[in-house]
Amino acid sequence: GESVGLHLPTLSVQEGDNSIINCAYSNSASDYFIWYKQESGKGPQFIIDIRSNMDKRQGQRVTVLLNKTVKHLSLQIAATQPGDSAVYFCAENMEDSSYKLIFGSGTRLLVRP
Amino acid sequence: DSGVTQTPKHLITATGQRVTLRCSPRSGDLSVYWYQQSLDQGLQFLIQYYNGEERAKGNILERFSAQQFPDLHSELNLSSLELGDSALYFCASSVRGLSYNEQFFGPGTRLTVL
Numbered sequence: 001g002e003s004v005g006l007h008l009p010t011l012s013v014q015e016g017d018n019s020i021i022n023c024a025y026s027n028s029a030s031d032y033f034i035w036y037k038q039e040s041g042k043g044p045q046f047i048i049d050i051r052s053n054m055d056k057r058q059g060q061r062v063t064v065l066l067n068k069t070v071k072h073l074s075l076q077i078a079a080t081q082p083g084d085s086a087v088y089f090c091a092e093n094m095e096d097s098s099y100k101l102i103f104g105s106g107t108r109l110l111v112r113p
Numbered sequence: 114d115s116g117v118t119q120t121p122k123h124l125i126t127a128t129g130q131r132v133t134l135r136c137s138p139r140s141g142d143l144s145v146y147w148y149q150q151s152l153d154q155g156l157q158f159l160i161q162y163y164n165g166e167e168r169a170k171g172n173i174l175e176r177f178s179a180q181q182f183p184d185l186h187s188e189l190n191l192s193s194l195e196l197g198d199s200a201l202y203f204c205a206s207s208v209r210g211l212s213y214n215e216q217f218f219g220p221g222t223r224l225t226v227l
Contacts, residue, residue: 034215043115043203043218044156089156100146100169101205101216103156 008087010108019077023090023104028071030092034101035064035075039086047075047088077109085111116140117206117219125225131192134222138185138206144168145187146207146216147179151200162187163209194226 013019025033031052036044050057050064050073057064063076073090087108091101116139126132138145147159149172158171162181173179176194181187191198201223205216 036218041220043117043205043221045115045218046215049215091156100158100161100171101148101156102158103148105155 008106008108010110012110012112013080014112015080015082017080019075019080019084019109021075021077021088021107021109023073023075023107025071025073025090025092025104026102027092027094028068030094030102032093033064033066033073034091034093035062035073036089036091036103037084037086038089038106044089080109080111082111082113085109115217115219117204117217119202119204119219119222121222122220123223123225125227126194127227128194128196130194130226131190132194132224134189134191134202134204134224136187136189136204136206136219138187138204139217142206142208142217143185144207144209145181145185146205147173147187147189148203148205148218149200150203150221151197156203159189191224196226199224199226 034049035047038044048059048062048064055066061078065074087106089106090104118137120135143164146161150156159173160179161169165181176192179189201221203221205218207216
């Protein structure tokens with residue numbers, strides 16, 4: 001399930017540091033945003049979501065920030081661990097008939113021990 | 114484990130052939146989505162089914178088709194395969210697909226067209 005071969009931006013962080021992954025989304029009408037983590041050989045895994053009526057949401061070690069003015073989404077991972085190494089995708093979802101996800105291009109996170 | 118299963122895990126075939134990818138959604142989920150992850154295009158939505166009915170189409174080629182059966186499993190049929198169809202194909206399911214529901218992804222089928 002890895003996105004190898006894609007020219008993905010890469011973020012390299014030291015274990016224990018905080019990571020910030022950014023995403024610019026495309027549609028100002030999008031209502032719902034999700035961050036997915038994709039590890040090598042696996043399908044995307046839900047991390048955290050946020051609705052457009054919020055600007056911040058916190059989970060366990062993760063925080064998502066939404067700036068609708070500039071159509072920007074970020075994922076903050078606290079105390080990054082080796083197991084966090086993966087490709088991270090933001091996805092947007094519109095309240096149309098399908099609720100299909102529109103994925104961003106992804107960021108590869110590498111955690112240095 | 115997301116609870117979504119996909120078979121086969123790997124598929125190698127030749128140009129011009131036809132293949133069928135299978136997806137079983139999580140128990141109780143009525144909506145199935147298919148996505149294609151290629152090297153140069155990232156994850157792209159292909160098609161959605163809800164309770165047996167096609168609900169939305171994305172960037173799906175005419176050579177591709179899908180269906181959802183009464184037991185809610187879904188199949189994606191790819192025909193007249195081309196080299197460019199080589200990709201990972203993911204199935205996702207959600208409870209209803211009629212509102213904001215988390216989509217759970219299967220492990221994917223890696224298709225290689227030679």
